[in-house]
Every structure is written in C-alpha cells, then in structure tokens.
Amino acid sequence: MFQDITLDDFFEKQKKGELTAIDVRSPKEFKEATIPGSVNIPVFTDDERAEVGTLYKQVGKEAAKQRGLEIMSAKLPDFIAKFQQIDTPKAVFCWRGGMRSRTAATVADLMGVDVHRLQGGIRSYRRWVVSELEKASFSPNIVVLNGNTGTGKTKILHQLSEKGYPIIDLEGMASHRGSIFGHIGLEPSNQKKFDAQLVHAMYQYQDAPFVLMEGESRRIGKVSIPDFLYDKKEQSTQLFIHLPKEERIQNILDDYKPWIQPDAFLEAYRRIRKRIHTPIAKQIDDSLNAGSYKQTVQLLLDYYYDPRYEHTAEQYPKEKTAVIHASSTEDAASQVEKLLTGKYKQQSSALL
Structure with a gap:
C-alpha cells in the first residue's frame, strides 16, 4: 500500500534529486500552476475532467466515480507505462490529495511502482508558498x-x-x-x-x-x-x-x-x-x-x-x-x- 508523504519530506527529497513529483491533474490545471520540477501524467484529459465534473454536479458522486473508473480503466496500461519510465521514487499529487491522486497511487502501487502521495495536494503546497512569501x-x-x-x-x-x-x-x-x-x-x-x-x-x-x-x-x-x-x-x-x-x-x-x-x-x-x-x-x-x-x-x-x-x-x-x-x-x-x-x-x- 502506498504511503503519504509530508510537504517537508517531499521538498527535502526533491531537492536532493531523490524523488520525482507527478502532477496527475488535467493538462489545463498543470499549465496554470504546478510544483516546479513536476511532470504531468494526468488521470483525466481536460474534456474528461469536465465530463466527470458535470456528472458529479448533475447526477451525483457515485455516477461520477463510475464514469471516472471507466475512463481510467481504458487508459491504465499507458498510464502505468509512463510511471515505469521514471526510474526514481515518485510522489503523486492532485488538487487536495483526493480521489485522483489516491487512484493514481493505488494502481501504481499494485503494479509494483514505488510511489507516495503528497499530503494535502497542491492546495497545501500553495498555502506553503503564500506563507513563505509572507515571511518576507x-x-x-x-x-x-x-x-x-x-x-x-x-x-x-x-x-x-x-x-x-x-x-x-x-x-x-x-x-x-x-x-x-x-x-x-x-x-x-x-x-x-x-x-x-x-x-x-x-x-x-x-x-x-x-x-x-x-x-x-x-x-x-x-x-x-x-x-x-x-x-x-x-x-x-x-x-x-x-x-x-x-x-x-x-x-x-x-x-x-x-x-x-x-x-x-x-x-x-x-x-x-x-x-x-x-x-x-x-x-x-x-x-x-x-x-x-x-x-x-x-x-x-x-x-x-x-x-x-x-x-x-x-x-x-x-x-x-x-x-x-x-x-x-x-x-x-x-x-x-x-x-x-x-x-x-x-x-x-x-x-x-
């Protein structure tokens, strides 16, 4: 089973080159802002994310989860292959350490890929950035x-x-x-x-x-x-x-x-x-x-x-x-x- 990693440990390992950060959010989200040095291996494309989000709002959580599972299942071999091309330990993250990063970490772990999940996702990272700038x-x-x-x-x-x-x-x-x-x-x-x-x-x-x-x-x-x-x-x-x-x-x-x-x-x-x-x-x-x-x-x-x-x-x-x-x-x-x-x-x- 994969383990979560704290932001402090994440930074320490990334700084030493001992960890590759993987942003599993959509390409549009990644383009807008990410953790520097990260690579993008998205669970959903921009259109797929919009589709699942619409289902969540209009039908409900279970319908969105079911559609997300169908989408993910179809792309699983390619998704895992991209993880396997990275030869360092990996840490995945999404917006707040929720469903997408949990799914990515779970399937990668099941396929024998060494992976962690960043606690709190990029939202916790953004809070850290703001706090560092406030220190002036x-x-x-x-x-x-x-x-x-x-x-x-x-x-x-x-x-x-x-x-x-x-x-x-x-x-x-x-x-x-x-x-x-x-x-x-x-x-x-x-x-x-x-x-x-x-x-x-x-x-x-x-x-x-x-x-x-x-x-x-x-x-x-x-x-x-x-x-x-x-x-x-x-x-x-x-x-x-x-x-x-x-x-x-x-x-x-x-x-x-x-x-x-x-x-x-x-x-x-x-x-x-x-x-x-x-x-x-x-x-x-x-x-x-x-x-x-x-x-x-x-x-x-x-x-x-x-x-x-x-x-x-x-x-x-x-x-x-x-x-x-x-x-x-x-x-x-x-x-x-x-x-x-x-x-x-x-x-x-x-x-x-």
Whole structure:
C-alpha cells in the first residue's frame, strides 16, 4: 500500500534529486500552476475532467466515480507505462490529495511502482508558498546586473550559472523579457506560477552568501515581484554593464527574432509610438513595415530606450555601484566573475 508523504519530506527529497513529483491533474490545471520540477501524467484529459465534473454536479458522486473508473480503466496500461519510465521514487499529487491522486497511487502501487502521495495536494503546497512569501525574508546578499536594453543581462546570468554561480532569473520565471515587446513568442506566467518558482529558488539559495539577479521593474509582464524582494534588490550592489551598440542590437535580434512574428512587433510598437517624436516614429513605422529590423532596433534604442535609461545609475549610492565596460556578454560575464571572486571586494569592502 502506498504511503503519504509530508510537504517537508517531499521538498527535502526533491531537492536532493531523490524523488520525482507527478502532477496527475488535467493538462489545463498543470499549465496554470504546478510544483516546479513536476511532470504531468494526468488521470483525466481536460474534456474528461469536465465530463466527470458535470456528472458529479448533475447526477451525483457515485455516477461520477463510475464514469471516472471507466475512463481510467481504458487508459491504465499507458498510464502505468509512463510511471515505469521514471526510474526514481515518485510522489503523486492532485488538487487536495483526493480521489485522483489516491487512484493514481493505488494502481501504481499494485503494479509494483514505488510511489507516495503528497499530503494535502497542491492546495497545501500553495498555502506553503503564500506563507513563505509572507515571511518576507531572504538572507543572501543580492548582486544586481543592470544595463541598457540589449546588454544581454539574462544571457550573462545564465553564463554565470553554468559556472556554478547562484542566480534567480526573474524574467525566466515570468516568461517575459520585461519590455513592451517582452511577451512576443512566449506565454507569460501567471502570479501563482511565478510565486512558486520564486519560492523554490529562494529555498534553494537561502544559505548562499549572495545571489545574482537582473535589474527589473517591480512588474514583469503579468506578474509582480514581492515588495520585500524588490526593495532588497534596490538596496543591493548594482553592477552597470556597458556593451557596444552593435552588440546590443545583435543581442536583441537574436533574442526576439522579429521576422518570425512581424505583426506582433508592429502591434506592440503602436503602444509606445505616441511617446516618440513624430518624424522618428514614422521612420520606425517604415522600417518595421519594410522588414528592416536592424534599423528598427537602432532607432528604438537611440530615441526611446536609451534616453529612458540614462539616469538610472544616478539613483543608487556610488558605494553600491560599479561599472563594467565589456565587448560581449562573455567578456561581461568574465568581468563579473572576477569581481565576485575577490577584485570587487578589494575595490570596495562595503560591497557584497
């Protein structure tokens, strides 16, 4: 018989890679929000869940259970095969640790699959996320990467992550690049999904001496950074990275690939068009319509993004800032690494 597992034990094992979390809710529920690192092996498809739910409301619990059993029985071999492909111990969960996770755990256990069920399901997990955010506590120092649009700050973060440095990628969690064009080609996260990923990252790095983040506004796409973390970020060490404009333009083109969704770029541009001097706005219109994206990006940098960023560094105390002039993101990552490994401390012992 399968056993339930507490949330604390679940996290400890998941953090060590000793457990795979399996969300047995429908694909739609999984997409909306889940426990980070989970895989989705649904008991019901979205349509099947709607059908069983309608039966429950209109006919009764027993009719819904009977139909659920019929659906599950037909897909049982494929369902179990997916469990057997995972070679670590497993923990299943549904919304509140009810019928779906109990059914999944029972049949998996009967087939000899090592499985637990998460007590309280994702509802108890969501309560934990909320309680962690309410604590408003994050111990590590924060080192913030700033720079003009196109500096490649996210790319630099990931280059440092590959070298073992702790990072929290807020844009990655938000699934949004932070600009008016930031949603294009992505599916922005909702607040629940963002909060879950953020709390997991904070949990992972709680004992680290510092964590690297990108300079962000309070709001990224559809989500907001918690006040306590945003305020701490603003009071932390700020590194300002400068790259040649040609590099920045190429970074933007590489990231956004505007030629794939030209209409989406044109629509996003129209939301900021009124903030740009009319003759320049007309040039940008023409270059967008002509598919001259390099020229478009240069005009946007020269007449919209760079002027808005000009005075950003001045809002921070000088003893909390440093400037890095680099030729590429790789060069910038290398210089940040040097600062983090000693030279930065020698220049200003008040930092880090």
